[in-house]
Amino acid sequence: MGDSGGARDGRTRKAARLIDVARLADVSRATAARALGGYGVVTQETREKVAEAAKALDYRVNDLARSMRSGKTLTIGVVVADISNSFTLNSIRGIIDASGSAGYQSLVLNTDGDVRREREAVRVLREKRVDGLLIVPASRLDVGHLAGGRGHGAPVVLFDRFIDDLPLDSVVTADFEASRAAVNLFVEHGHRRIGLLLGTAAHHGHQDSEPHDTVSAVRERARGALAGFADAGLAVNPSWVRYAGSVAPTALAAARHLLSQSPRPTAILAGNEEMLLGALAAAEEIGLAIGRDLSLIGFDDAPWLAVFRPPLSVIQRPTYELGRRAVSLLLSKVGGNRRSESIVLPATLINRASVASISDH
Amino acid sequence: MGDSGGARDGRTRKAARLIDVARLADVSRATAARALGGYGVVTQETREKVAEAAKALDYRVNDLARSMRSGKTLTIGVVVADISNSFTLNSIRGIIDASGSAGYQSLVLNTDGDVRREREAVRVLREKRVDGLLIVPASRLDVGHLAGGRGHGAPVVLFDRFIDDLPLDSVVTADFEASRAAVNLFVEHGHRRIGLLLGTAAHHGHQDSEPHDTVSAVRERARGALAGFADAGLAVNPSWVRYAGSVAPTALAAARHLLSQSPRPTAILAGNEEMLLGALAAAEEIGLAIGRDLSLIGFDDAPWLAVFRPPLSVIQRPTYELGRRAVSLLLSKVGGNRRSESIVLPATLINRASVASISDH
DNA sequence: TTGGCAAAAGAGATCGATCTCATTGGGTGT
DNA sequence: ACACCCAATGAGATCGATCTCTTTTGCCAA
Numbered sequence A, B: 001m002g003d004s005g006g007a008r009d010g011r012t013r014k015a016a017r018l019i020d021v022a023r024l025a026d027v028s029r030a031t032a033a034r035a036l037g038g039y040g041v042v043t044q045e046t047r048e049k050v051a052e053a054a055k056a057l058d059y060r061v062n063d064l065a066r067s068m069r070s071g072k073t074l075t076i077g078v079v080v081a082d083i084s085n086s087f088t089l090n091s092i093r094g095i096i097d098a099s100g101s102a103g104y105q106s107l108v109l110n111t112d113g114d115v116r117r118e119r120e121a122v123r124v125l126r127e128k129r130v131d132g133l134l135i136v137p138a139s140r141l142d143v144g145h146l147a148g149g150r151g152h153g154a155p156v157v158l159f160d161r162f163i164d165d166l167p168l169d170s171v172v173t174a175d176f177e178a179s180r181a182a183v184n185l186f187v188e189h190g191h192r193r194i195g196l197l198l199g200t201a202a203h204h205g206h207q208d209s210e211p212h213d214t215v216s217a218v219r220e221r222a223r224g225a226l227a228g229f230a231d232a233g234l235a236v237n238p239s240w241v242r243y244a245g246s247v248a249p250t251a252l253a254a255a256r257h258l259l260s261q262s263p264r265p266t267a268i269l270a271g272n273e274e275m276l277l278g279a280l281a282a283a284e285e286i287g288l289a290i291g292r293d294l295s296l297i298g299f300d301d302a303p304w305l306a307v308f309r310p311p312l313s314v315i316q317r318p319t320y321e322l323g324r325r326a327v328s329l330l331l332s333k334v335g336g337n338r339r340s341e342s343i344v345l346p347a348t349l350i351n352r353a354s355v356a357s358i359s360d361h
Numbered sequence C: 001t002t003g004g005c006a007a008a009a010g011a012g013a014t015c016g017a018t019c020t021c022a023t024t025g026g027g028t029g030t
Numbered sequence D: 001a002c003a004c005c006c007a008a009t010g011a012g013a014t015c016g017a018t019c020t021c022t023t024t025t026g027c028c029a030a
Helices: A018-025 A029-037 A044-057 A063-070 A086-101 A115-127 A175-188 A216-231 A248-259 A273-285 A319-334 B018-025 B029-037 B044-057 B063-070 B086-101 B115-127 B175-188 B216-231 B248-259 B273-285 B319-334
Strands: A075-080 A105-110 A132-135 A156-159 A169-173 A194-200 A241-245 A267-270 A295-299 A313-316 A342-345 A348-350 B075-080 B105-110 B132-135 B156-159 B169-173 B194-200 B241-245 B267-270 B295-299 B313-316 B342-345 B348-350
Touching: A018 A029, A018 A044, A029 A044, A063 B063, A075 A086, A075 A115, A075 A319, A086 A105, A086 A319, A086 B105, A105 A115, A105 B105, A115 A132, A132 A319, A156 A319, A169 A175, A169 A216, A169 A319, A175 A194, A175 A216, A175 A267, A175 A295, A175 A313, A175 A348, A194 A216, A194 A248, A194 A273, A241 A248, A248 A273, A267 A273, A273 A295, A319 A342, B018 B029, B018 B044, B029 B044, B075 B086, B075 B115, B075 B319, B086 B105, B086 B319, B105 B115, B115 B132, B132 B319, B156 B319, B169 B175, B169 B216, B169 B319, B175 B194, B175 B216, B175 B267, B175 B295, B175 B313, B175 B348, B194 B216, B194 B248, B194 B273, B241 B248, B248 B273, B267 B273, B273 B295, B319 B342
Parallel strands: A075 A105, A075 A132, A132 A156, A156 A169, A169 A342, A194 A241, A194 A267, A267 A295, A295 A313, B075 B105, B075 B132, B132 B156, B156 B169, B169 B342, B194 B241, B194 B267, B267 B295, B295 B313
Antiparallel strands: A313 A348, B313 B348
């Protein structure tokens, strides 16, 4: 009320600082900090006095100042190539939950698979002095920004994808084995013309050969499928293999291309959700019934698969758990653990009803 | 190499600070700052000398210190109730793009519709001194944390939901009108038994009356539907109205409940993606064909709808644009604009093939 | 009464970048 | 030759919380 116009009248002027609380409680900053921070020795009476003042001024610590002093931000940066697919989304849930219960905030940035944005994101996060970085790298080759420069010690853990020549810790799925198992399943059902629809960075078009810069997850899936072909003594037919940017129109175009071959594949392994959607759309266009005229296996389970008919067979990855493991590994490194580690979790092939048996071969 | 063990040998010890750059370039901190920051007056020669030193030491500014000094973090906080649905996801895209091109980072936190987590998220973001907050509030009643306390001036813009008694700016969809239009469409096709499946906070069960704490978006949709009933002179049948927590099992249970009424509704308006999935699953269980035995309209378009058969009619909200507008409004307030504003964007009813005509009534 | 000692509280430095306000220097005009 | 001015740079303060290192206070025993 009768505040005589000091700099901070506690009304709406400025946020209260520790020193304002100290003044109101008539103690020093050090004492106020002790009382609020619950360390050192403070009288019960003083503690209450300070608490009261803090409440009266609606005091909130300035985390910037605190981080500055402590050198820790209790924040990890998460850089993902694509937030919108089910895999990433669930993983992020795991990441947020795990980091949250360890007292860390997560700063999630999306790059849409663009290395430039990724570089920028990493720079910003390092400038914000995050304590650690979890990265789904967009590129296999352009990786200079991943390993922190001199002294930029914030540890890095790669998520879902590893980089061959970079000794960075990673948490990934056993994509090779999953892909191979899918092909094996097709083969067991009599398929010998098996198509591969592999999703790459969104800005790519579609083509039959592996793009120069393909991330490990996609490579592993391609290699796994090839291993599956080899298991069955099948030769690879390049016109049944398609790499496509992970965006609806491109996926559709690539799927159309696959299905317009003659002979056309009788089965398709779709490398991600977009590819699966593209394959479904293209199949429908030319009147192929899934699970009868065309067999299909996709990567990653999604909510809508529960209502899609026929029920689609998919490779289910332990998304949430991957996220948790990645955080746990990252935080152990934040804590000083120097041991390098690469975690690989297995995927599960869930065969529902989109793989048909072929009698004649 | 022959570094004589100073505190910072530039190898892997500590991140270089401005003062390290200044020392190496043999200038003062002030000059180094000027050279790097591109302000004030500096000789071309000095500028290069400093740039060289910065590069040699791999210098990165410490954003904490900078923000501390400037009082700005160039960061906005985004608190959403549920990242995983298509609506939020697309909106976040719009938010990130818009804020990014205005030079702001976005800090996205997810609350899963839990007010406690929301309060915590807002507290953390305020402590991190974000310049503004974009919030999808989880509750209509527990809102004390939304209006920043005294002096915590970071402006707040509500997203997708408004709070009746709180004079906060908001950016929302015309849910009332959209919902009414959907009901009108049902009515035009001869439907007189119209079910409502409204999604609420994830932790709720399902019930026929409006939960005490229902966010504006859901309320508006309910009211809009009721208005649609009134337009047609239809009475409300409470057993055709179901409020359900937005999580798969609950949505399914609620949908089952709706469809087990007798007489059962011939049309259902599903309040969000989960409700739509629940309705589809429940309809399939009892062998109702969508677009023939049961008509259906959902809220929000999603990628999988492109391949679902029959094509489902949905209310499409301008998700991306909503995000952009919200950021633009928020940043104008960050910039000092005091004018209060509420933006309402219209939704579009896309009628595909899930609304059947009923001949007899 | 006074020494001694522990409990409680205060003073001041620190984190790193930025910015205001000097200060230095070289040059020019008369 | 001297004053003056401007370009270029440096010194030091500032942002706010924390923490170490004093300093003060209070209490008890001798």
